[in-house]
Amino acid sequence: MVRTDLPYVYCNSKKLAGSRYKDYWRFRRDGVDIALPGAPGDPAFHARYSELMTRADHLAQVEANRGADRHSFSFLCNRYLASTEFAALALKTQDDYRRTIEARLLPVLGPERYDAIGRASVKAVRDATARKHSPRTAHKVKQMVSRLYSWAEEEDLLPDSFVNPAGGIRKIKAKSKPIEVWSIEEIRLFLAHCAPWLKTVTLLALYTGQRREDLVTMDWSAIQGDIVRVRQNKTGEPLDIPCHPELAKHLKKVRTKFGGAVIRDSKGKPMTADALSYEIHQAVRKIEGMPHRSLHGLRYAAAAMLEEAGCSVIEITSIIGHRTYQMAIKYARQRRDAEAAMRRVGLHG
Template sequence: MAKVNFTAGRINGHSCPAGKSQSFIWDSGASGLGLRATAAGASTYIWQGKLHGGTVRVSIGDPKDWGIDDARDEARRLQRLVDAGKDPREEAAEQRVAHEARRVEARRKSATVGEAWADYLEYLKTAISPKTKQSRSPRYIADHVALAAQGGESRKRGKGKTVRGPLAPLMPLKLFDITARRVAEWLADEAAERPTNAAHAYRLLKAFIRWCDGQDDYAGVIPDGAYDSPKVTAVLPQSKAKKGDSLQREQLPAWFSAVRQLGNPVISAYLQALLLTGARREEMTGLRWDDVDFRWASLTIADKVDGSRVIPLPPYLAGLLLELKRLNDTPPNVRQLARLKARGEAWEPSSWVFTSVTAASGHIEEPRFQHKQALQAAGLPHVTLHGLRRSFGTLSEWVECPVGVVAQIQGHKPSAIAEKHYRRRPLDLLRVWHNRIEAWVLEQAGIDFKPEQSQQGLHAVSQ
């Protein structure tokens, strides 16, 4: 190939002739240096040489950015690499890999807890829980958000501002600053003010650190022992059962009276269902009509441990659900139907048992406010929704119900070898005890209810 001495005039005057896709001129001042012009009007310095009998071509850069002397120096460098038996393309690839590795490492080391926590929340929202084999509930995600929130926002209910979550002080820190000493200091500060919340936040932080260790972006950044060092465990508050969060026998009349007088029949039935089944709050809010079998008097509950479980549907609760189904299946009035039609919508019954027209999910999400109102109206001390689950287990002892039966209804794991390996109670046996528990609770509450009162409605639905 003919060579010319590269000058500014020759570089600026070189172009691709019509009918060709590209055209080259080669420099006499540096081996392998050329200038390529394309039909699109682009020009690029290139270097071309031989390596192990094959042709190697490497782009150097645009003449606008490279002077002739600089291009010659780069061509000579590439020639020296080839003379040493090295492929310039491999060197460039290695440099790109090294650069990317440095970039990733810099990001890893500069990442804050808050940034990684946002990725962790996205994982929780999209991944299936390995424990339950199901998607995590919105309340579970909201709990993680609240515990890391900075606070200071207007409350959705009531006046005032929200308080910061116990994990909030850790969010601005770099991941590599999450040392055992720092976690111990944080835990000691939080435990002094809110020991229960601190212990809960620690468990979430522990799961978060374990997740980080399994991610390429964050693995190895958080120092070892950040959550299980003796420095940390020494200040970890001991988990204790909540005292007093349970209804007593003598409180049942006032509680039932207040709950049954709530203006919302869905909330009223929901709260009574929690007490009469001992189910977890999310298990009951997620109940669909397809999960209710009026014919065989059973409920299929979405169990967080085993995926699902079938429990009896005792007579009084069956009556409450029958009334909800009647309300659910009743079409709105003519005026409401007209409004729906004007919006291009069609009415259909809800698939949720405890439906809500305001919640995005279609079922009730936050019934605590109404329960608090009922407790205040009844003059009773505060009892959480989980306390109603605790109440079921406690009150069942009054009828001397076997603990294994209660555990199976509530979805607790077996606590003994015999329970785990040798007890397989059929639904009919559970129903005997469950009906007995419900009858005793209603008797103590002063509710005059006879099981046959709901039989006619059950029979009509099952037909």
């Protein structure tokens, strides 16, 4: 039997069209009041409930032991991780923030007084992270410290004269690794030799131009007629993308009556973004004559195809995003210019 009397859980009922009602379940404890997915009995409901209870219990323990710990950096981090602001973040963002705090910051700064940490300490942690991992990971350290102290200021946990210790710290410049744009010939070669399920991935990436996180969360219910509806994970923006005839033809062929995730692996299971990138990498590596190409390169190819079709910058960036458009066109134009130059050499040779 499914429990519906869980502590700190309550239900709101909303009247829908006709005489039907829909139940919305929520969690409320210690000032936190947020929605729960689904209903009691659903795995996602109980996973989220367990997470919220663990966080609330942790905060209660922190508050109970706030005596000697009250001014430590650990205290500040624990308060933030149990805050309403943190709970309101997307789950992926929560995981990223928690990982940075627990793996990079607490082992070094945990015992220190949070109101005595200065820029030199933050830079030392950032630089050590850059040496051991990457400039990108090191920058996350700086960003996380900045966010922690901004939140602490909002909560009146800092002296009035305190200056955010991450302020003014510049980002470490990393060597940029260019992402190769797939050519039409490379796309055709890949489609001719890849596993059938990867054709769906390739065509979706190419004709919607979406990030890998948006591809793996794409649901059959979002494909309605000649429109693909997407809510981007990174920006939260809803998009209505016209379905290219070739993509529409393929989706009609592979669509099932069961619904759910559009992209599924060879065993029919939904995938994570990392797993999808890995499978593309492995498939590319196995095809003779295929150069190294990434899933993100298909997103760049989408931008290049839209430009070649005569779309305006506004039209392209409405789907791809401005920065992705700039980088994609930079690499695509370089390739086209090089090919044009070699054709001229051939004509005058």
